[in-house]
Structure formats: structure tokens, C-alpha cells
């Protein structure tokens with residue numbers, strides 16, 4: 001983390017979990033245990049049906065709300081989809097884009113990720129852009145090239161002053177939901193490489209402002225070590241964000257001096 005230049009952001013990704021009543025119960029449980037110090041920003045990305053209620057429920061404990069995806073277009077005949085503007089008007093501030101589950105199950109590509117990033121920025125949302133390699137790609141030794149490619153595609157034609165405010169989440173596919181975490185060194189190395197890609201393209205001033213998270217089985221036990229890496233500015237958390245006590249422990253780790 002480097003709080004001098006950029007925000008530390010701990011974001012939960014609820015995926016397809018939690019009904020409205022479960023969201024209310026989560027809010028009641030987390031409120032009394034939320035850390036008071038405000039070193040890091042906290043976000044919960046929730047199912048679209050819960051966004052509006054979640055904005056209201058989590059306001060008091062300073063948790064911002066995000067969506068888990070958006071469509072790349074601003075209207076049209078796309079049954080079941082929602083636009084970035086709809087998410088924004090529902091009160092969300094963030095949207096996850098290009099999560100590996102979206103890439104794997106819903107055919108999202110680096111090309112559509114770029115379009116969605118533009119749509120999110122246009123609507124005034126902060127995109128949390130997910131990139132990451134598979135185990136096969138890591139073993140082939142192409143991780144850095146692949147991540148650089150994903151980052152460049154995602155940010156194609158995005159203006160430098162907009163890039164400053166985006167969030168990138170490095171999520172190695174082999175670590176998501178597997179209980180297998182990247183070592184702090186592996187996470188730090190790739191997050192540093194992501195910042196280098198941004199620096200080469202947009203300059204040092206932009207690069208040092210971008211929040212780069214690690215995601216992949218981050219939990220109460222490993223959070224502090226991962227967040228101690230200078231280029232790891234927070235976490236995108238799946239499983240551990242479903243339990244208020246576990247999520248709070250990760251926030252506490254990010255609040256350490």
C-alpha cells in the first residue's frame with residue numbers, strides 16, 4: 001500500500017449470493033463491528049437487485065456500493081442486461097468489469113471489457129477492472145505479457161485523467177475461490193508490473209495514482225502480508241466478503257499503519 005499517492009480499497013464481490021433480507025442481516029451484523037478509523041475505502045459489489053437498498057443500508061458505516069458487471073451500451077434490446085447509467089442512478093459508485101467468471105461463462109473478451117470500461121466512466125462509475133492469468137499461462141511463463149495485454153486492451157482510448165481514478169484488480173484465476181492464494185511476492189510482482197505498464201503509457205503521475213488490488217482467496221490470515229506489498233493497494237474479496245466478521249478483519253489489516 002502507498003496511502004500517500006493513492007486510495008487503499010477493500011472491495012467485496014458478493015457474486016450471486018445474498019437476497020435482500022440477507023443483505024439487511026449482513027448490514028445489521030457489520031455495523032457494530034466496522035472499524036472506526038478510515039484509512040481505507042470499503043466497497044461491497046452486490047447483485048443488481050440489492051443495489052438501491054444496499055446504498056441506504058450501508059451508508060452509516062461508510063461502505064460504498066458497486067455492481068458486479070454492466071452492459072457496454074447505454075440502451076437497447078438486450079433482455080436481462082443493465083446499463084452503467086442504471087447502476088449509477090441506483091446509487092452505486094463502482095462496477096466490477098471483466099471478472100474472470102464473466103469472461104469464462106459469459107464470453108466477455110478484452111474487447112468488450114474495454115467497451116464496458118468506457119461505458120462505466122461515461123456514466124460516472126469507477127470501474128474495477130479484473131485481469132489475471134490461468135495456471136497454464138503462469139506455468140508457460142507468459143503471465144507478465146498476458147497481464148500487460150489485458151491492461152492495455154482494457155484502457156485503450158481512455159483519457160489519462162480518467163485512468164487516474166480507475167481500479168485494477170489482479171486476480172490470478174488459479175487463486176479465485178480455490179483457497180489457494182498467490183504469495184505476497186507473486187502478487188506484489190504482478191501489481192508492480194501493472195503499474196509499470198500504466199507508467200509507460202500514461203506517465204508516472206497517472207501510474208502512481210491508480211489503485212491496484214489483489215484478489216484470489218484473500219482472507220483474514222493472509223491480508224496483512226499481501227497488503228504490505230508496496231503496489232498492492234487493497235483487495236477484491238469473494239468468499240471472505242460474505243461473512244461480516246471475516247470482511248472486517250481484512251479491513252482492519254488494511255487500516256494498519
Ligand code: PEP
Pocket residue numbers: 013171175176177178179215216217218236237238239240
Ligand atoms: C473474486 O471472486 O473476485 C475472488 C477473489 O473470490 P475469492 O476471494 O473467493 O477467491
